[in-house]
Amino acid sequence: MDVGSRIRYFRKLYNKTLKEISLDTGLSISFISNIEKGIKKCSLENLEVICSAIGITLSEFFNDNLPPEIEELISIAKNLENDKLKTLLTVARSLKAEQKESK
Structure with missing residues (x-):
């Protein structure tokens, strides 16, 4: 797994800019950009603060088993009132029940 690519993927998925991540973490834009490009290594401590600034946990970051649609749905759900x-949730439960009935 390429850590830099995953950071970029989640940052874009959650519509975060390098500047926003920089402001939230105290890390420079160029440092974060270099991590994303694979030029710089990312310590676990920095990864944790970057993930927090994006709005994900380390567990979510390392879980690459979810389809992109599910990750997008989670991203959307996290930002809803x-x-x-x-x-x-009501719609999702209704769709699940409908699917069960059709089987």
Whole structure:
């Protein structure tokens, strides 16, 4: 797994700019960019603060078993207000029940 590519992937998925990550972490834009490009190594400590700034956990960062659609859905859900999140959950449960009935 290429750590820099994963950082870039999640940063873009969560619509975060290098500047935003830099401001939230205290790391320079060029340092983060160089990590993404594979020029610089990323310590676990820096990775943890970068993930936090993106809005993901280290566990989410290292879990590469989820399809991109699920990761996008999680990204969207994390940014919803509570009432909208409940609506999304209701829709998802309804779709799940509908799928069970059709089998």
